[in-house]
Amino acid sequence: MAVEKGTISVQLVGEALLEARRRGLDVAALLERVGLPAQALERPYGRVPSALYGQLWRALAASMDDEFFGMNARRMKAGSFAFMAAIALREPTLGAALERVLAFCGLVFDGLSPRLVQQGSLAEIALDEPDGQHSRAFAYFTLWLMVHGLLCWLAGRRLPILGIDLRCPAPGYLEDYRVMFCDNLRFERPSSRLxxxxxxxxxxxxxxxxxxxxxxxxxxxxxxxxxRDPQSLGARIRAYLRSLSAARWPDFEALSSHFYMAPSTLRRKLAQEGQSYQGLKDQVRRELAITRLDAGEGDFVELAGVLGFADISAFYKAFKKWTGSTPGQYRALIHPTPDCPKRSER
Structure with missing residues (x-):
């Protein structure tokens, strides 16, 4: 089912309210206060405006005095996110700001300690958790939303996510998570990281x-x-490209015809979104390459052909540009072995 622009699935509303219900809070009154009809949550595929979900988020955090909705042993007291944003803003670079944010999260949460790890041109936010324990998916995604969303705001643009690993099983609903973060979501992994x-x-x-x-x-x-904007022109073009093999990707004239636009109009609309056709093709190739490498792809020559590259060297050059690493180095990071060198931490 397509994710509508500016809306949130009622599945995520239910996830946000789960701990409040368990603790006996008057959820019906809370929903009424923000103007969200309780019956709207009864439709399994229903959606609510993002603005209403945001109001519910704030009201729920205020009622529980917990901006993490009771999903950790320690409360993330109301005002914590504002304080985290304020201390991050004082730093000169995104890296320094992220370090401050993660240090603050480490003080707030029990058993959920995030740290920044870097290997060459690849980085990850890793979560240290007690052995054999994990949070539910909504808790991880809430943390990623706060950290990654704040980082995007500080940067003034979206920062692409290459993949997310989580220790927990996959939840029944994933579509909004894919739109908010990326398609490359992996569950029941040894560790949780972005x-x-x-x-x-x-x-x-x-x-x-x-x-x-x-x-x-x-x-x-x-x-x-x-x-996020799943209905943007760029998003629709990416979806169209993913529906075709790379060998059948149209040239710009044919693409313009498919979207019923003159080439100059399509080029102008993409420019308004800060996009180009070549950039969109590169994004889809990157997503497909990372998905195949995550699945254990080892034949890089075949993968280069599937992605539409003329030869393996062109694929290596492009992948290095996308991720800062070779396909082999990236696969080693995704599928570490005991013989892999220890990653360096910032």
Missing amino acids: LFNADCLAQPVRRSERELKRFLAGAPANILVRY
Whole structure:
């Protein structure tokens, strides 16, 4: 089922309310307070506006005095996210800001200690958890939403996620998570982590104190919507390309015809979204390559052909540009063995 722009599945609303229900809070009154009809949650495929979900998020956090909705042994007291954003804003680079955010999260949570790990041009936010224990998927994704969403805001743009590993089993509903984060979600893994390109760590923080007040006034609804747009032209073109083999990808003239636009109009609309056709093709190739490598793909020559590259060297060059590593290095990070060298930490 397609994810509508600016809406959230009632499945995630139910996840947010789970601990509140267990603790006997008057959830019906809470829903009424934010103008969300309780019967709307009874439709299994129903969706609610992101703005309403954001209001529910804030009301629930205030009622529980816990911005993590009771999903950790220690409360993330109301105001914690604002404080975390304020201390991150004082740092000069995204890397330094992320270090402060993760250190703060380590102080707030029990048994959920995040740390930044870097290997070459690949980086990850790794979560240290007690052996044999894991949180439910909604808890992990809530943490990623806060950390990654804040980092995107500080950068002034979306920072692409290469993949997410979680120790927990896959939940029954994943579509919104794929839109918010990435398609490359893996469950029942040895450890939980979020993978991204390390080159963004050196980028400057681009926000001001004045912008922080406006950001916090709109959070978390602005995070839920600002850094995703499944109905954008770029998103529709990526979906179209994924439906075809790379060998059948159209040239720009044919693509324009498929979307019933003149080439100049398509080029202008993509430019307004900060996109280009070549960039979109590269994004889809990267997603497909990472998915195949995660599945254990070892024949890089065959993979290069599937992705539409003329030869293996062109594939290696492109993959190095996308991720900062070779396909073999990336696969070693995804599927570590006892013989792999120890990763370095920042």
